[in-house]
Amino acid sequence: MGFGDRWTIRSRVALFTGTAVALLCVAFSVVLVWALDQAAGRHLVSEVTTAGERVAYQVERGQAGTVLPPKPRASNGSVQVVGPWGRVRAATPDMRGKAPMARFRPDAPQRRAVREVCGGVFGPGHCRVVVAQRVYHDGRDWTVYSAAPVRAFDVPLGLVAGLAAGSALVTAAVAYGARRSVRRALVPVKAIRDELDEINTSELGRRVPVPAHKGEIHALAQSVNCTLDRLEETLEQQRRFTSDASHELRSPITAIRAQVEDALLAPEDTDVRELGAAVLRSLDRLEAIAADLLTLTRLDVGAPCEREPLDLGRLVADELGHRRAVHKMVPRLPPGVTVRGDRIRLGRLITNLLDNADRHAVSAVSLEVRRDESPDGDPRFLSGTAVLEVLDDGTGIPGDQRERVFQRFTRLDAARSRGAGGAGLGLPIARQIAESHGGTLTIIDSPRGARFLLRLPLSREL
Numbered sequence: 001m002g003f004g005d006r007w008t009i010r011s012r013v014a015l016f017t018g019t020a021v022a023l024l025c026v027a028f029s030v031v032l033v034w035a036l037d038q039a040a041g042r043h044l045v046s047e048v049t050t051a052g053e054r055v056a057y058q059v060e061r062g063q064a065g066t067v068l069p070p071k072p073r074a075s076n077g078s079v080q081v082v083g084p085w086g087r088v089r090a091a092t093p094d095m096r097g098k099a100p101m102a103r104f105r106p107d108a109p110q111r112r113a114v115r116e117v118c119g120g121v122f123g124p125g126h127c128r129v130v131v132a133q134r135v136y137h138d139g140r141d142w143t144v145y146s147a148a149p150v151r152a153f154d155v156p157l158g159l160v161a162g163l164a165a166g167s168a169l170v171t172a173a174v175a176y177g178a179r180r181s182v183r184r185a186l187v188p189v190k191a192i193r194d195e196l197d198e199i200n201t202s203e204l205g206r207r208v209p210v211p212a213h214k215g216e217i218h219a220l221a222q223s224v225n226c227t228l229d230r231l232e233e234t235l236e237q238q239r240r241f242t243s244d245a246s247h248e249l250r251s252p253i254t255a256i257r258a259q260v261e262d263a264l265l266a267p268e269d270t271d272v273r274e275l276g277a278a279v280l281r282s283l284d285r286l287e288a289i290a291a292d293l294l295t296l297t298r299l300d301v302g303a304p305c306e307r308e309p310l311d312l313g314r315l316v317a318d319e320l321g322h323r324r325a326v327h328k329m330v331p332r333l334p335p336g337v338t339v340r341g342d343r344i345r346l347g348r349l350i351t352n353l354l355d356n357a358d359r360h361a362v363s364a365v366s367l368e369v370r371r372d373e374s375p376d377g378d379p380r381f382l383s384g385t386a387v388l389e390v391l392d393d394g395t396g397i398p399g400d401q402r403e404r405v406f407q408r409f410t411r412l413d414a415a416r417s418r419g420a421g422g423a424g425l426g427l428p429i430a431r432q433i434a435e436s437h438g439g440t441l442t443i444i445d446s447p448r449g450a451r452f453l454l455r456l457p458l459s460r461e462l
Contacts, residue, residue, distance in 0.1 A: 010182045018175030025167035032163070037153040041129075044148060045114055048131045051077045052146030055090075056135045059142055077148045078128075084140040095121065101145050106134045116150060188217045192224060204232040241408055249289060252282040292425040295348065296408070299432045305342035309459055312337045312386050313369040319350045320367075327392075328364040329354075337371045339386045340459040341437045349433040349441075352426035353390045353452055360450065361392035371458055380438050384458035392449040402443040406431045430454075 007015070059081055081090040082100050095101065098121045106113040111134045118127040128147040135142045192208040199206050207228060210221040259278050263270040313333035320329055339346070357365040366389075373384040397405060404410050409424040427441075434441040439456035 009186065010179045013182045014175045014179035017178040018171050021174045022167065022171045025163075025170055029163045029167065033153075033155055033159075036155075036159075040151075040153045044129055044151065045131065048077060048129055048146045048148045049112065049114075049133075051079060051148075052131050052133050052144045055079050055081060055146070056133050056144045059090075059135045059137050059144060062137065077146060079147075080145045082143045082145065084142060089142075101128075101147055102130045102132060105132055105141075105143055110134075117147070122147075185217070188221065192217075192221055196224070199228070204228060204235060237408075245289075245293060245409070249286065252286040252289070255282045256286075289425070292429060295429055296425065296432070299429070299436060302436075305345055305436075307340050307342060309338050309340055310343060310346065311335060312339050312388060312456070315343070315346060316350055316367060316369060316388065319347055319354060323351070323354065325354075325365070326358050327361040330364055330366045332366075332368040334369060337369050337386045338459045339437070339456045341456070345433045346437070349430045349454070350388070352430040353388075353454070356426055357390050357392040357450070357452070360394035362394055362449075364393055366391040372455075373458070381455070381457055383460065386456045386458045388454040388456075390452045390454075391446060394449045396446065396448065397443055397450045399445075405443070406441075 077092075078095045078101065079090075079092045080088050080095050080098075080101055083089045086100065088095075088098070088100055091098070101121050102115065102117050104113060104115055113132045115130055115132075116127055117130045119125070122128050127150045129150055130145055130147045133144045133146070135144055188209065188211045195206065195208040207225045208221050210225065211218045256279050259275055259282075263275050313335055316331065317333050320331060354365070354367075368387075368389045368391075370387050370389075371384060372387055375382075376385075405427050408428045410428075431441040434454055434456070437456055439454065441452065441454050444451050444453050
């Protein structure tokens, strides 16, 4: 478990927000101190410039002597007047008798230049801000140099304390506000969690509360409720499936038990051959139901299957050749309609359709395989559609009952289906196999009988 995993969302958000605000406060403090330092530097240059301007004014009018009075406002400022040939013509007492403090001059047409000069007449390790001002006197350019020591900006302790205290208060306030906001935002999540903790398999009808305001938690609650709806529906289907499967399995077992008990009660009146045939019929039915249940289980869990190119018409012809039909089969099976799928499962699908049609037909069953390459907007059939149509001439299926026949253990005529060996699993298995191959199995309108339409993606590999 990582360090962050031990922290709640509220704590992590508060820590992240507080850290971000603290960094912003530090950045603000640094920028503020830098701005104050720049302002102090500009103020120093302004003082030095003002001192030089006063002397320059005197030089222009020929009023400057050889010794200039010191300027207290310049903070230990020094001034030199340098003539056209580079000789010092006047200076403040501290610069008297010294060489020019600087050699640079303002470039025309500029009248002023500012530089930082270290060493020289100021001594080793000493630096000063020097302002050079060009002055026109006696028909020539003179230069007035004014200077003052470079002073490091000393941040006032009061400012440091104020910035530190203010940053701490702002950081704490923002972190607390973020934690409180997250806690309030997560109140609906706690309600959802508490409700989920109380829901069990016997109370799947309960739902989590959905917040009134729209947002992520509102969407989360709706998603949870949709999931609970699906779970409830799945559990109900499993319960019905278990109940129906138990009922279907009980019927042949009960029949076998009754037949054997009758034989034991009256052995002299029992025809062993007839009893054996009856028991075998019940066992066949029991075996068929068990096989159907196993097939459904494999389809439900999505068991992998082989996929190979198959000629749909040939596959239908093979299934027809392996069965003894009760009624006449009228096939139209052109070659070249290729699908990609599992031979065994598709064979089971076709067998189930043929069994259903043969069971309910009056005299004949029509089968037609064809290809349909016209686009219908369904992305599953972009390459075209392989179609198998199975039509019987029985009583048909009412329009409002067509989807029911694809539900497990559903019989529209229970007595007839059970007598014919049907358990109500053939068509659900057929549809599930079709869907696992990316296709559809539906019932469409027909003048007479039931018309089943199987559509599978067309393959062009053969």
